[in-house]
Amino acid sequence: MIKVWKVEVAVVGGGAAGMAAAAAAAREGASVLLLERNTCLGGVLDQCIHPGFGLHRYKEELTGPEFAFRLHTELEKARVEVAFSHTVINVNPQKPEILAVGPNGLVRVQAKAVVWACGAWERPLGHLLIPGTRPAGIFTAGLAQRLVNIHGLLPGRRVLILGSGDIGLIMARRFHLEGAEVVGVAEIKPFPGGLLRNVRQCLEDYGIPLFLRTTVSEIHGRDRLTGVTLVEVDEQGKTIPGTERFIKVDTLVLSVGLIPEIRLLEGFLSCDHVQRGPRVNSFWQTEHPWLFVVGNALVVFDLVDTVAAVGEEAGRFAARFACGEMQGEPCVPLKRGQNVAALVPQAFIPGEPARLFLRVIRPFPKARVKISPVYSKVHLGLRPAEMVEIRLSSEATAELQRCSEATVEVHPQ
């Protein structure tokens, strides 16, 4: 017999987003069940032992585990029930019903609303189509971080990092501090992919070189990696013949992007082709009004403080939905215009305040961000790594009701 669990709000994933959503939904008065596949909460935070978390939410600089502990305390205060070691394996496309596998077998969770907070997965080597052999010694950055920080294992002695996103930068410093030689970080774009503070604190402070407009064109080695070929690329990202050089390394760490973990939802949700997360409205609600998506499962956020804040909002809306206080509201679509990469949400509810997050496609020292006719502001120092947050008042979104759609655009000044 399958155990059946009946709750008002089911939250899937116990990272920052899921914990914040579950606590907020419970504070609204809903009965909440949080399902987490691991034996502890925190998600990726548990392996992020560096400081840099919580400056906005707690006005303190915390490590990842400290930030997770604070959220865990909020969760306990709100008396959220947590099902540890429960992996969700199916979501019913027709209704808020979930199937999970736990220590005692299958569990069916019947809810009135579901908050999906399953984080993101790392792009693996197979996505990069790099020719050569497939020896041991190639790791994604998150896996390398887990091996070093949780298991106390050093994956290699001479390391090249491919990709200059935040995880890659942080792992360059980590390998260096653990005594490995980091020969450099190679980045295909003409600018670093991570936060500037991480470029300074993780590379420059330790003399680790950053090779811009450079990528790996070949992998060498049979049993263990013996080296890689680095090559420079032109403005279109095409390799420049004659610029190849062999670099002797025993470890290649890939920090080449995260993809929202929504594989169980893909068959019945429409997704945004740029960030590969689902399309949501400003209540963080998908086209199935009972299904809310938050955190890195929606879009890869830069700061955990934002992840927690959005999770909390979604938790509150999910509780209101579960209690019948709101339905699927009519929305005005929000489109991605010039120079905008990631964008969430993709629709807003007229007459309700809205928070938008966007990333630009390349750095702009000075640019005007426009949502005609309600928002137009000059922003300084826009960079793809740092999300821009825009808040629209209820008056502003009410005014947009007259438009069939709105577009967010970024114009260099």
Ligand SMILES: Cc1cc2nc3c(=O)[nH]c(=O)nc-3n(C[C@H](O)[C@H](O)[C@H](O)COP(=O)(O)OP(=O)(O)OC[C@H]3O[C@@H](n4cnc5c(N)ncnc54)[C@H](O)[C@@H]3O)c2cc1C
């Ligand atoms: C290396 C690194 C450094 C960072 N540095 C900073 C920093 O300095 N400052 C900062 O503010 N932010 C930083 N961040 C960002 C921040 O940590 C993340 O944005 C945030 O923690 C993501 O939270 P999440 O809940 O969306 O996802 P996750 O933390 O990934 O949580 C997802 C959870 O869902 C669970 N799950 C997945 N699938 C299932 C399933 N089918 N069933 C049940 N459970 C499931 C997972 O086990 C996990 O616990 C960093 C991130 C990384 C990776």
